[in-house]
Amino acid sequence: MTPEYFLRSLLMMILAVFSANASNWLYLAKLSSVGSISEEETCEKLKGLIQRQVQMCKRNLEVMDSVRRGAQLAIEECQYQFRNRRWNCSTLDTLPVFGKVVTQGTREAAFVYAISSAGVAFAVTRACSSGDLDKCGCDRTVHGVSPQGFQWSGCSDNIAYGVAFSQSFVDVRERSKGASSSRALMNLHNNEAGRKAILNNMRVECKCHGVSGSCEVKTCWKAMPPFRKVGNVLKEKFDGATEVEQKKIGSTKVLVPKNSQFKPHTDEDLVYLDSSPDFCDHDLKNGVLGTTGRQCNKTSKAIDGCELMCCGRGFHTEEVEIIERCSCKFHWCCYVKCKQCHKVVEMHTCR
Amino acid sequence: MYMATASFSNRVGQAVEKSCSSISLLTFPAPKPTSSLPSLAVKCIDVQKGHHSSKWFLPWGKDQCESLKGFDEASSRLIVANDIVFAVHIPFIGHEMSPWFQFMLIILQLDIAFQFRNEIEENAMLTLDVAMAYRDGLNDPWTEMARSVEQRKLKCVLPVPKTQANEGHNYDCDLLPLLELGSVAHKYYLLNIKLPVNDQKKINLGIGEIKDLRLVTIFQNGGFTQVWFAMKTFLTPSILIIMIWYWRRITMMTRPPVLLEKVIFALGISMTFINIPVEWFSIGFNWTWMLLFGDIRQGIFYAVLLSFWIIFCGEHMMVPLVAQFTCSCCREGRESLRDNSADLPDLALITSFYDQAERNRISVYWKQVGPIAFGSCCLFIFDMCERGVQLTNPFYSIWTTDIGAELAMAFIIVAGICACLYFLFLCFMVFQVFRNISGKRSTLPAMSKARRLHYEGLIFRFRFLMIITLACAALTVIFFITTQISEGNWKWGEVTIELNSAFFTGVYGMWNLYVFALMFLYAPSHKNYGEDQSNGCTGSGSGEELQLTTTIANIDGPTEVYRLAGKESQE
Numbered sequence: 001m002t003p004e005y006f007l008r009s010l011l012m013m014i015l016a017v018f019s020a021n022a023s024n025w026l027y028l029a030k031l032s033s034v035g036s037i038s039e040e041e042t043c044e045k046l047k048g049l050i051q052r053q054v055q056m057c058k059r060n061l062e063v064m065d066s067v068r069r070g071a072q073l074a075i076e077e078c079q080y081q082f083r084n085r086r087w088n089c090s091t092l093d094t095l096p097v098f099g100k101v102v103t104q105g106t107r108e109a110a111f112v113y114a115i116s117s118a119g120v121a122f123a124v125t126r127a128c129s130s131g132d133l134d135k136c137g138c139d140r141t142v143h144g145v146s147p148q149g150f151q152w153s154g155c156s157d158n159i160a161y162g163v164a165f166s167q168s169f170v171d172v173r174e175r176s177k178g179a180s181s182s183r184a185l186m187n188l189h190n191n192e193a194g195r196k197a198i199l200n201n202m203r204v205e206c207k208c209h210g211v212s213g214s215c216e217v218k219t220c221w222k223a224m225p226p227f228r229k230v231g232n233v234l235k236e237k238f239d240g241a242t243e244v245e246q247k248k249i250g251s252t253k254v255l256v257p258k259n260s261q262f263k264p265h266t267d268e269d270l271v272y273l274d275s276s277p278d279f280c281d282h283d284l285k286n287g288v289l290g291t292t293g294r295q296c297n298k299t300s301k302a303i304d305g306c307e308l309m310c311c312g313r314g315f316h317t318e319e320v321e322i323i324e325r326c327s328c329k330f331h332w333c334c335y336v337k338c339k340q341c342h343k344v345v346e347m348h349t350c351r
Numbered sequence: 352m353y354m355a356t357a358s359f360s361n362r363v364g365q366a367v368e369k370s371c372s373s374i375s376l377l378t379f380p381a382p383k384p385t386s387s388l389p390s391l392a393v394k395c396i397d398v399q400k401g402h403h404s405s406k407w408f409l410p411w412g413k414d415q416c417e418s419l420k421g422f423d424e425a426s427s428r429l430i431v432a433n434d435i436v437f438a439v440h441i442p443f444i445g446h447e448m449s450p451w452f453q454f455m456l457i458i459l460q461l462d463i464a465f466q467f468r469n470e471i472e473e474n475a476m477l478t479l480d481v482a483m484a485y486r487d488g489l490n491d492p493w494t495e496m497a498r499s500v501e502q503r504k505l506k507c508v509l510p511v512p513k514t515q516a517n518e519g520h521n522y523d524c525d526l527l528p529l530l531e532l533g534s535v536a537h538k539y540y541l542l543n544i545k546l547p548v549n550d551q552k553k554i555n556l557g558i559g560e561i562k563d564l565r566l567v568t569i570f571q572n573g574g575f576t577q578v579w580f581a582m583k584t585f586l587t588p589s590i591l592i593i594m595i596w597y598w599r600r601i602t603m604m605t606r607p608p609v610l611l612e613k614v615i616f617a618l619g620i621s622m623t624f625i626n627i628p629v630e631w632f633s634i635g636f637n638w639t640w641m642l643l644f645g646d647i648r649q650g651i652f653y654a655v656l657l658s659f660w661i662i663f664c665g666e667h668m669m670v671p672l673v674a675q676f677t678c679s680c681c682r683e684g685r686e687s688l689r690d691n692s693a694d695l696p697d698l699a700l701i702t703s704f705y706d707q708a709e710r711n712r713i714s715v716y717w718k719q720v721g722p723i724a725f726g727s728c729c730l731f732i733f734d735m736c737e738r739g740v741q742l743t744n745p746f747y748s749i750w751t752t753d754i755g756a757e758l759a760m761a762f763i764i765v766a767g768i769c770a771c772l773y774f775l776f777l778c779f780m781v782f783q784v785f786r787n788i789s790g791k792r793s794t795l796p797a798m799s800k801a802r803r804l805h806y807e808g809l810i811f812r813f814r815f816l817m818i819i820t821l822a823c824a825a826l827t828v829i830f831f832i833t834t835q836i837s838e839g840n841w842k843w844g845e846v847t848i849e850l851n852s853a854f855f856t857g858v859y860g861m862w863n864l865y866v867f868a869l870m871f872l873y874a875p876s877h878k879n880y881g882e883d884q885s886n887g888c889t890g891s892g893s894g895e896e897l898q899l900t901t902t903i904a905n906i907d908g909p910t911e912v913y914r915l916a917g918k919e920s921q922e
Contacts, residue, residue, distance in 0.1 A: 130409035154386020
């Protein structure tokens, strides 16, 4: 068996096994062992990519590091946003990254798809602004060099490239299916909602530079929001997500709200098809870790409160001494000199 | 009957037609006037001991520096703040800067995350050790352009409440102007920025936890520059020719030019001064003072334009009551006029004479022109302090120090007060003229035909200028507001109109046309001579002595008036 043949059959196997989940590329975030993605062969070794994504990887090698960074960003942000909920966006070291929760058409899946497509758009745009991607920046759009050059009309926004790349890389799986199944429609919608969360929250900044600095001449540009802001926006959309079902209108299939009383969702809203499990019990088969052992807040009545978090199983309380850093001296970067303070706190963990 | 009016409006019609076509032609191809190039600084590590300043750090490409992805990585590698150099290459990979960009402004932005233990202190001051270099070939060595230690005030607010849950949220910080270059003579620029920390000297302490440093480079688009140059090159000869024609008309008169004529001529000169496309030279030469020069040129034009409005109103305030002839052979006409003036005993011929001599000097208008001159001087000094000093140190900004900011503010406020004073005077004068006119209007039917026509000509002329001035000003303001509100462009089918370029070229063209029209319409008529002689005056050069006590330039109106007056008296 030649190594080439072996690789190809491995790839086929990967494809066969994981083709059910379109968010498998998020596994890239886990691949810290693979250094920088700089050779075409590395693309084929990457777990979780479908064939067309591998092709894109080969064609856009220098962008792949950003894609990986985007996946990491997305997972970090997801874990931050869900830190107080029963499902806390915990990842597994196997595929699928989030367990089966995300393979079903749940609210959580909607959030994961949105935040990950936003993460890629964000990371690619950032890389563009650093100036080292020669495919983007200034007059180049995702489809090639714009007709009018940089010297004639300057730069177009980098965000256009970031978003376009995210569209072609993240959406490729759903598109290849022909966007017919309701899951595909849901994923596509949520992917787009994630990117819209960036696009609609761009900050406009302006500088006046006319005669003597007057506002006779003003130049404005759009700056990307911090990713935390994107996360917050999507979390809000998660809380107000719309349950939808597929309907055929004319010859096209569209998603419409299940409850016709609700007003139809917009491009920016998240949509889901199936209701979520309660995430209470450990269920490895479905990738649900359960809430046993999770910390909870005794005083809170919300989802992070012990009542709800522990699903009524009750909780342990123990006094622990924690060592905190206090009266610190900081520099703007990298330097912190602190004293250590000892503090005794009550900690509640779910049974 | 209204021949004066008719010929006047004919001229206007032609001029308007001409302008409309020229403005619309020029705005279409222009891209937006300026571009911005946002870049994220790469965090290079300065591993050398002693931090030699001669080394340049490149963010990417050949010889790229060793860089950090994030600062979390730095603490584990025992890298401190003083080892970090923010490197930015302008422009992006695969592009070149060009002299067509005319100028370059760079703005600095910091992404600072909120941390409870490391908040931004009140009145935090940022100290930057900045160096800038250029090169013209990708393999050339970098040449240092400027190096300076600069201070900038950090004004940041946290958009969310300061709670534990909001840690990691970014502050909203004001833009920090970093540098201004008056010419873009080189292809590649490199900026290396350090934020040195010194505990003893309290430098860069309490500035929060910096996550990223971003720069935004603003420059004029090459395409816009070309359209702009083309426009200037086209407008220069048009204004120049009409100016020469205008001055020839004036010198053809035997009387010395009156003040208003001189001011209109000065307006022509200052317009030409703006128009002359000296910017062509900036393509070949590295003239960094171009930005300052442009400000001065615009300043002069504004000052002359404002003075013109005041003087124009002033000259119409004494709407002449009497047309006084010194022509010996037109005695009949003069007498008839003098007789008629008896029905308006409030102003005598003598006072009219006196007024004319008085009003023909600029010093009469010191009260109104004074604020203009003073305000312009203030703005000039301010500009010299800002853009003048930038010629030697491009990183300099008057706003960064407290004294400088107060001084700059003082200059601007004084200039603002002058502007207010000026507009009060102007409004008052316009009001007076209108009162004057309405006073005259009531007496018009009682006057002889000739005198009535004469007045009507004057009133019409004043009203006309009033209307086109107001129209121009209103258009300018409307355009300005539109571009401020709706950033971007309008689409009409296939054609996209960049609002901002349309605004600049349109307004510029419009004021050029305004000046053009002024000189064209208010030039004294040369027809006086022939017509007056045909009236039967026998004396040679009689027309030369003909003078109206109006202190305004003779247009067709008065000429026609005289002719009619002559005929009427003969009858």
